[in-house]
Amino acid sequence: MNKIKTILKKEWAEVxxxxxxxxxxxxxxxxxxxLPLIFLYTTRDVxxxxxxxxxxxxxxxxxxxxxxxxxxxxxxxxxxxxxxxxMMPLIIPVNIAAYxxxxxxxxxxxxxLLATPITTLELVAGKNLAASIPxxxxxxxxxxxxxxxxxxxxxxPAVMKALADPMWLLAVIVVGPLLAILSTNFSIMISxxxxxxxxxxxxxxxxxxxxxxxxxGQFAGLFFLNSLIILWTAIVLLLIDGGMLSLAIRLFERENxxxxxx
Amino acid sequence: MIHTENLTKRFGAVLAVDQLxxxxxxxxxxxxxxxxxxxxxTTVRMLTALISPSGxxxxxxxYRLGVQDMEIRRHVGILTETPGLYDNLSxxxxxxxxxxxxxxxxxxxxxxxxxxxxxLWDRRHDEVGTFSKGMRQKLAIARALLHxxxxxxxxxxxxxxxxxxxxxVRDFIEDLRKEGRTIFLCTHNLDEADRLCDRIGVFKxxxxxxxxxxxxxxQVFGRKVVFHLRQADESLRAQVAAMTFVxxxxxxxxxxxxxxxxxxxxxxxxxxxxxxxxxEIQFIGELRHSLExxxxxxxxxx
Numbered sequence: 001m002n003k004i005k006t007i008l009k010k011e012w013a014e015v016x017x018x019x020x021x022x023x024x025x026x027x028x029x030x031x032x033x034x035l036p037l038i039f040l041y042t043t044r045d046v047x048x049x050x051x052x053x054x055x056x057x058x059x060x061x062x063x064x065x066x067x068x069x070x071x072x073x074x075x076x077x078x079x080x081x082x083x084x085x086x087m088m089p090l091i092i093p094v095n096i097a098a099y100x101x102x103x104x105x106x107x108x109x110x111x112x113l114l115a116t117p118i119t120t121l122e123l124v125a126g127k128n129l130a131a132s133i134p135x136x137x138x139x140x141x142x143x144x145x146x147x148x149x150x151x152x153x154x155x156x157p158a159v160m161k162a163l164a165d166p167m168w169l170l171a172v173i174v175v176g177p178l179l180a181i182l183s184t185n186f187s188i189m190i191s192x193x194x195x196x197x198x199x200x201x202x203x204x205x206x207x208x209x210x211x212x213x214x215x216x217g218q219f220a221g222l223f224f225l226n227s228l229i230i231l232w233t234a235i236v237l238l239l240i241d242g243g244m245l246s247l248a249i250r251l252f253e254r255e256n257x258x259x260x261x262x
Numbered sequence: 263m264i265h266t267e268n269l270t271k272r273f274g275a276v277l278a279v280d281q282l283x284x285x286x287x288x289x290x291x292x293x294x295x296x297x298x299x300x301x302x303x304t305t306v307r308m309l310t311a312l313i314s315p316s317g318x319x320x321x322x323x324x325y326r327l328g329v330q331d332m333e334i335r336r337h338v339g340i341l342t343e344t345p346g347l348y349d350n351l352s353x354x355x356x357x358x359x360x361x362x363x364x365x366x367x368x369x370x371x372x373x374x375x376x377x378x379x380x381x382l383w384d385r386r387h388d389e390v391g392t393f394s395k396g397m398r399q400k401l402a403i404a405r406a407l408l409h410x411x412x413x414x415x416x417x418x419x420x421x422x423x424x425x426x427x428x429x430x431v432r433d434f435i436e437d438l439r440k441e442g443r444t445i446f447l448c449t450h451n452l453d454e455a456d457r458l459c460d461r462i463g464v465f466k467x468x469x470x471x472x473x474x475x476x477x478x479x480x481q482v483f484g485r486k487v488v489f490h491l492r493q494a495d496e497s498l499r500a501q502v503a504a505m506t507f508v509x510x511x512x513x514x515x516x517x518x519x520x521x522x523x524x525x526x527x528x529x530x531x532x533x534x535x536x537x538x539x540x541x542e543i544q545f546i547g548e549l550r551h552s553l554e555x556x557x558x559x560x561x562x563x564x
Binding site: 002003006010013014017018107108109110111112113114115116117118119254255258259 | 312313332360365
């Protein structure tokens, strides 16, 4: 455990001196938190006095009948925006993890590191946590700011109730960290196989595609996330994370890395 | 300390290390010489349990390679070919990381000890990226010593250093030798190997020869003694050449170059013969081949 902590602290000390990484960790949460708040602010007055008629078909699945169509639109868009808080834990670790392994490769610091009595599990776990924790914290902080901001901005109690649905708490508090671990493991696997941090980042970014599918699926009204889907997602992600960690450790071939990296 | 038997490493079709059999004793400084691509670094990586051998067996500090790899890593120190330091972290923090990874009991004290010993204490808070090559190399040596290993692998410790920095590093290796540490030294610098090593192994995919530097010279070239005479002629040379222990006698101007195995034993007999033949000996000296000559001869013939 001490060695994991040592790697974790080393990673943070090193990675956060890289301006690009620091920028991505700070800028993305700011942007992804600001966007939904800006949307809520610009639409804050809608839905206060209108009737409940004329709800588009895809909205009706998430809106209660007492909501007006414009209020329902606000909820619908908020649903889409909430996906940003699931995107954050997927994207932020990609920058950190990709830099973390390929950075070691370019500075040739991995050989002395691997010569110490550290296991691959300790090394991968340290790097994994170093990438996941900032992403999770940034997401949670961003989400908290969003909720407080929404509470200050939204005037329709029914809309506020929909935004603070426990389903989203489950998504951000439980699914978020699981997504971060998934993304980190994926990035570690990619970056232990390529030589360029940019290539590692680009390939690792593929991990965000399934979430984009959810985004567009919801937007088209094909389905909407609900508590059951989120719960199942958490269970499936837990299993995938276990498998990915094991795979990341197996793919982290010390010999291959030392002898093939140029 | 190190025992290998037919240790072999292949990378696909490429044979990097071919049946290396070697014994290195405690307290010995062993020089591992060979051209680029000879397999020296691969050998070091195998012996430090960084990569696994394709064949043969080895024990390092009595730990079996391939079975007790973690123990090997725990107990040996390694200076890799490139320092591999974290450039944007301070010198002190670079060492602290490794002190923790090597499970050093008093990490701060050890870090302080080696930073002071290597003259880096005043720069401990500076980022390593601002250090000169010599300072970086010293820091990497300090890193290899933090856990006080009895066996140290140094892969090209003075490569790419200016003469002053190289001398500092060499002096430090000399100090480590005096402490009784066993050192496996990969180097291109033959003068360095000659001065620091108890024994030298010349390696080019396979081990060509192992011996002390002086015996290597005599094994490869024989020992040559030069007799400076006031006057010399062919008959004198022929009489010396006829002596049973003389391999070769060459006359160059008034100098007689004699190749033999044991000058200490046979020089007096040669002197007696020359004096009895009326030769006037001005002085006698041994013609020493440099280790470079030995190395080049061996590697070219390999």
